[in-house]
Amino acid sequence: MKKFDVIIIGGGHNGLVASSYLAKKGKKVLVIEKNEHVGGLAEYANSLNFISPIIKKELNINIHNIKDTDYIISLEDNQNHTILEDKNGKLSFVKTNADENDQKTFLSIINNYKLFSKTLGSFMYQKPPRVKSGKRSDLFQLMSMGWKIRKLGKKNMRELLRVIGLNIADDLEDNLNNDNLKGLLSHESVLGSNLGPRSPGSILTLLYKQAINDNIFNLKKIEVTNYINQLEDCCKKNTVEIIKSSEVRKIITKNNSVTGIQLNNNEVIESKCVMSNADPKTTYLNLLGAEILDTDFIRRIKNFRNKGNVAKLELVLENEINIKNIDKKMYGKFIYAPNIKYIEHAFNANKYNHYSKNPCLEFYVNDNTLSANIYYVPYLINASHQENEIIEKCVAVLSKFIPDMKIRKQELITPNQMEEKYNISGGHWHHGDLEIDQLLMMRPFYGSSQYSTPVNGLYLCSAGTHPGGGLTGINGLNAAKKIIEDSK
Numbered sequence: 001m002k003k004f005d006v007i008i009i010g011g012g013h014n015g016l017v018a019s020s021y022l023a024k025k026g027k028k029v030l031v032i033e034k035n036e037h038v039g040g041l042a043e044y045a046n047s048l049n050f051i052s053p054i055i056k057k058e059l060n061i062n063i064h065n066i067k068d069t070d071y072i073i074s075l076e077d078n079q080n081h082t083i084l085e086d087k088n089g090k091l092s093f094v095k096t097n098a099d100e101n102d103q104k105t106f107l108s109i110i111n112n113y114k115l116f117s118k119t120l121g122s123f124m125y126q127k128p129p130r131v132k133s134g135k136r137s138d139l140f141q142l143m144s145m146g147w148k149i150r151k152l153g154k155k156n157m158r159e160l161l162r163v164i165g166l167n168i169a170d171d172l173e174d175n176l177n178n179d180n181l182k183g184l185l186s187h188e189s190v191l192g193s194n195l196g197p198r199s200p201g202s203i204l205t206l207l208y209k210q211a212i213n214d215n216i217f218n219l220k221k222i223e224v225t226n227y228i229n230q231l232e233d234c235c236k237k238n239t240v241e242i243i244k245s246s247e248v249r250k251i252i253t254k255n256n257s258v259t260g261i262q263l264n265n266n267e268v269i270e271s272k273c274v275m276s277n278a279d280p281k282t283t284y285l286n287l288l289g290a291e292i293l294d295t296d297f298i299r300r301i302k303n304f305r306n307k308g309n310v311a312k313l314e315l316v317l318e319n320e321i322n323i324k325n326i327d328k329k330m331y332g333k334f335i336y337a338p339n340i341k342y343i344e345h346a347f348n349a350n351k352y353n354h355y356s357k358n359p360c361l362e363f364y365v366n367d368n369t370l371s372a373n374i375y376y377v378p379y380l381i382n383a384s385h386q387e388n389e390i391i392e393k394c395v396a397v398l399s400k401f402i403p404d405m406k407i408r409k410q411e412l413i414t415p416n417q418m419e420e421k422y423n424i425s426g427g428h429w430h431h432g433d434l435e436i437d438q439l440l441m442m443r444p445f446y447g448s449s450q451y452s453t454p455v456n457g458l459y460l461c462s463a464g465t466h467p468g469g470g471l472t473g474i475n476g477l478n479a480a481k482k483i484i485e486d487s488k
């Protein structure tokens with residue numbers, strides 16, 4: 001029987017990053033992926049603005065931007081859309097009905113947020129410190145986090161501490177008049193989260209995402225499929241074995257230590273080290289089993305919030321798609337979240353587990369195809385969505401901007417379907433909410449941060465760990481480094 005130093009459950013992008021790194025460090029690694037292809041939820045991602053230089057360097061990934069200039073189009077019912085140009089990260093207005101004062105304020109809010117997110121960005125690439133460990137390294141890291149915030153200067157530090165718990169609506173309403181601009185920034189702060197613009201902490205999620213994407217807008221500057229292909233190639237080059245279309249049923253343990261995994265076909269593969277790319281709830285409750293965990297720990301797992309609320313809509317039309325009142329050269333990321341009130345109303349439905357009858361949309365078009373993220377479409381327990389109804393509502397929004405829509409093919413993928421395909425409990429974009437009590441050393445929750453678990457030899461590397469979701473690969477890299485550190 002073959003033996004491996006490390007078995008990785010799942011070939012999502014974090015699993016691929018972790019396995020390549022471990023193999024480069026001389027470990028014999030096996031990846032087991034449930035689906036016939038690797039990449040996991042990256043299948044649904046349209047935008048990839050940035051790949052961390054650390055990931056590129058560690059894995060020798062040679063990937064180029066498909067474009068340096070991109071456009072963000074915030075759609076308005078009256079067709080007076082706002083168009084912003086992003087040129088190498090520098091934003092400017094191409095067209096807007098906001099007055100000059102608002103335009104200036106909008107760009108200065110973004111610059112302010114950029115400053116704060118840079119400070120947070122420096123925490124993203126390291127494993128978070130453990131608060132009560134008593135270790136010098138953790139203490140040093142905590143002090144350095146404090147020092148980085150202090151280095152902002154008194155005024156900026158106070159401002160950061162003020163806004164961190166605030167809701168985005170309050171900050172925007174205090175400073176801007178134009179509804180469309182307020183809707184645009186609110187959209188970026190709530191997409192993929194269980195927050196509305198008036199929910200406390202919605203600024204923090206925006207700063208956090210900005211820190212990860214190196215931009216307030218996550219744009220399509222790098223091809224996602226190319227990135228996933230390169231990660232898979234990197235695994236192959238480093239002799240990682242990947243088994244596809246095979247599902248892990250159980251993580252096997254003895255005396256609180258991992259001894260291997262069991263596949264759905266009952267085959268057992270031995271290893272003293274298993275890393276799970278599945279989300280934390282699935283890993284602990286389904287793959288490991290609650291029986292070996294203590295009651296308080298199980299309570300914390302169950303309290304981890306992971307209700308997904310973004311659905312994916314793919315449309316193929318009979319004809320090439322033309323968006324009213326926009327030059328084709330400026331087609332980029334389209335957003336329909338016209339004002340704070342509209343988004344907040346859409347969020348209200350989510351609170352009661354209903355889909356929003358007037359949804360918010362973010363979409364890209366290519367020739368006659370359209371790919372959209374729709375929110376809020378909540379994950380449902382013991383119920384299913386009326387998919388055709390949701391598609392109808394989305395088409396009603398889209399037809400305000402795309403005249404004469406003749407649909408040839410349509411597909412809606414709800415959070416429930418994402419859960420079924422990828423075993424992501426709750427079908428959540430980030431495998432769990434990115435909120436203040438589920439971030440940094442509290443991610444996924446106290447007692448399970450820093451990628452390790454209470455079971456010897458079991459590690460986590462998914463978006464449910466620090467620093468959260470998106471295609472950063474940082475979770476995978478940090479978790480792999482933790483295994484190397486522990487094996488020394």
Ligand SMILES: Cc1cc2nc3c(=O)[nH]c(=O)nc-3n(C[C@H](O)[C@H](O)[C@H](O)COP(=O)(O)OP(=O)(O)OC[C@H]3O[C@@H](n4cnc5c(N)ncnc54)[C@H](O)[C@@H]3O)c2cc1C
Pocket residue numbers: 009010011012013014015032033034035038039040041042043044045046047048218246247248249277278279310311312373418421422423424427428429430431461462463464468469470471472475
């Ligand atoms: C609709 C949608 C749109 C998104 N758009 C973007 C975007 O534009 N830009 C962006 O940066 N991010 C986007 N994201 C977020 C991003 O895709 C995810 O955060 C990221 O892909 C998570 O990666 P991961 O490797 O941690 O986990 P996953 O991608 O979830 O990978 C986990 C893998 O484990 C496998 N697995 C689970 N259980 C088992 C088992 N028992 N046995 C074997 N295999 C198993 C799954 O099949 C899966 O392949 C989007 C997410 C969604 C849902």
